[in-house]
Amino acid sequence: MISVKRNRVVVAVFGSSRTAPDDPEYAEAQTCGRLLAESGYAVATGGYGGSMEAVSRGAAEAGGHVIGVTDRGAFPDRGGPNRWVMEEWAAASLTERIHGLIGAAVAAIALPGSIGTFAELVASWYVAQTASQRNMPAAPIVAVGAGWASIIDYLAGALDVPNDTVIRVDSAEAAVAQVRRRVPFSPRQDSGS
Numbered sequence: 001m002i003s004v005k006r007n008r009v010v011v012a013v014f015g016s017s018r019t020a021p022d023d024p025e026y027a028e029a030q031t032c033g034r035l036l037a038e039s040g041y042a043v044a045t046g047g048y049g050g051s052m053e054a055v056s057r058g059a060a061e062a063g064g065h066v067i068g069v070t071d072r073g074a075f076p077d078r079g080g081p082n083r084w085v086m087e088e089w090a091a092a093s094l095t096e097r098i099h100g101l102i103g104a105a106v107a108a109i110a111l112p113g114s115i116g117t118f119a120e121l122v123a124s125w126y127v128a129q130t131a132s133q134r135n136m137p138a139a140p141i142v143a144v145g146a147g148w149a150s151i152i153d154y155l156a157g158a159l160d161v162p163n164d165t166v167i168r169v170d171s172a173e174a175a176v177a178q179v180r181r182r183v184p185f186s187p188r189q190d191s192g193s
Contacts, residue, residue: 008042008065011179012101014120015051015111017078028144029054029111032172037064039180044069044101046120047081047088051111056084067104071097098123107140107179110148111172121148121166122155128165140182142167142175 013033019026033055036043043059045052047068056066061084068085072078074094081088091097102108102124110121121143128138143152149168156163167182169175 008067009040009106009183010044010067010104011036011041012044012105012108012120012124013052013055013111014101014108014113014117014124015045015055016113016117017046017048017050017052018114019050019054019112021054025051025112026054028172030058032109032111032144032176033058033060033064033066034062035173035176036179037062039176041106041179042067044089044104046070046097046101046116047085048075048078049082051113053082053084055111056082060084060086069097069100094119102127102139105139106183107142109172109175109179110141110143112145112147118151125152125166129161132162132165138165140167140179141165142169142178144169144172144175146170 015029029051033043037059042065043055044067045055047070059066066085067087068081069089069091070081071091071094089100091100098120108124124141128141131138143166152163152166167178
């Protein structure tokens with residue numbers, strides 16, 4: 001079972017493994033990591049390359065703590081975590097990997113991505129929706145980009161579920177601002193960092 005240290009306030013960030021360092025989405029992901037770290041949050045990503053690497057790099061370079069939730073059995077070609085990961089949580093399956101990311105986080109941000117990012121976003125949405133139906137607090141979920149907005153709207157209509165559980169924004173800066181506004185405390189003050 002994956003667990004998080006009590007003094008860490010973690011935000012999970014989902015994103016593509018294929019984003020190249022010269023891609024504008026890499027810079028956006030790096031900004032996301034930097035802003036989260038500057039706000040006092042630890043970040044958890046899937047731990048590998050692409051946007052996950054960019055978020056990790058941005059957070060690490062800003063002095064933040066970086067957790068990589070990996071599954072080497074599912075991704076043997078990816079080797080180990082990216083070089084900015086400070087703490088690796090090795091999952092035994094993709095399901096455990098997603099659960100580890102979601103379960104440790106006070107909020108989740110979905111950057112542009114593919115099917116894996118989609119699975120993480122939908123799993124987070126389902127967890128938040130279930131909590132809402134039980135009148136329990138749910139971690140905020142923020143989706144970055146018009147692509148996610150159209151998918152969320154489509155799924156909400158097709159499945160007859162509320163689409164207001166996922167906050168849709170246009171940039172990493174707006175995503176971090178939403179997390180800061182919706183998480184009811186200052187991570188820097190509470191974690192002693």
